[in-house]
Amino acid sequence: MNAFAPVEALTVRVAGPGDRAAIRAFVEAQPDATPFHLPEWSEAIGRGCGQHSLTLVAERGGRIAGLLPLTHVRSPLFGSALVSTGFGVEGGVLGQEADALAEAAWRLAEDRACSSVELRGGPIPTGWARKEGLYHGFARDLPQDDEAILKTIPRKQRAEVRRALSFGLDVTVNRDTAAHYRVYSESVRNLGTPVFPRALFEAVLDGLDTDVLTVSRDGTPLASVLTLYFRGTVYPYWGGGTRDARSARANELMYFELMRHAARRGCTRFDFGRSKAGTGAFAYKKNWGFEPRPLVYAIKGEARETNPLSPKYRLQVAAWKKLPLWLANRLGPPIARGLG
Secondary structure (H helix, E strand, C coil): CCCCCCCCCEEEEECCHHHHHHHHHHHHHCCCCCHHHCHHHHHHHHHHHCCEEEEEEEEECCEEEEEEEEEEEEECCCEEEEEECCCCCCCCCEECCHHHHHHHHHHHHHHCCCCEEEEECCCCCCCCEEEEEEEEEEEEECCCCHHHHHHHCCHHHHHHHHHHHCCCCEEEEECCHHHHHHHHHHHHHHHCCCCCCHHHHHHHHHHCCEEEEEEEECCEEEEEEEEEEECCEEEEEEEEECCCHHHHCHHHHHHHHHHHHHHHCCCCEEEEEEEECCCHHHHHHHHCCCCCEEEEEEEEECCCCCCCCCHHHHHHHHHHHCCCHHHHHHHHHHHHCCCC
16 A cells, blocks of 8 residues: 655745744755845845835745745835835745745735735746736856956957956955945936935945945046845846946946956856846847846736836936936935835
8 A cells, every 4th residue: 555645734924033044044055046035135125225024934844945035115106015025136936835925925915005016036926917028137157267258248348348448447346335326326316216225235235245346547436336246146236337437438347347356256157137128228238248038027916117217207217317416315215215
């Protein structure tokens, strides 16, 4: 007679402080995990933006089988939503039990009067809407020596990098947010979008494996990027340049030097992040030889409209570009912390 092992009951619950080590161990063991699944990411979002984060864990036999990190993103302008994960480009259901975790997330959203739940990556739960085509990811393998890195860059863009190398710009790598925030805030103001709180960048630097690479000329920062590192992949995450960066090719030098720096750290993959189709950033990453990969998100409920390319924000974006930087930096963080 055949004997069958009983199926262990599934439970889904909100994790507590005592689960942190087990959650981190589970994330580290999953091949498709990202830095946005780490508890340190959610903790940094809470400290930096004041948005409450929680993690749902699915367990069988007392062992974690799947998890879903969530951020309750609240904004008087954009509404309230549960997002996995807040301020991340990925971070949906990790492991198994996607449907059970998604159902629990939706119940939490109803309890918290959230209009939607947004899952960035991972399996699509049964019955949830599939969002694809707006965002694309860009990633490829990273060679381990300078000449090989140059050869992976298409000829036209490679010429821009070589030109940048001839200008004698200074490159520093540290964990100082002052120069980075100065450059990044100007960059996003020029795009017509509000800047995130500086506290967010400081919290991410404090909690995760990160650094800041800055390109300067005569002591003036021109381009800067805050970068994440996770399991051999480098993620240039929050980067930008001033208007003067263009003529100096500072952005070209910044990303090339980051590739070199990451390779010296032992990274073997370069993740250029996500960009919206049809934008300058999308075209720029293709110029570097990265092929776009459509990102698939899942949503339930009434989706928030936070895309600055939306026609409804055309006038606001145009007006924001004209703000003095000091005023944009004062008005921006309270708005941006609600975008998530």
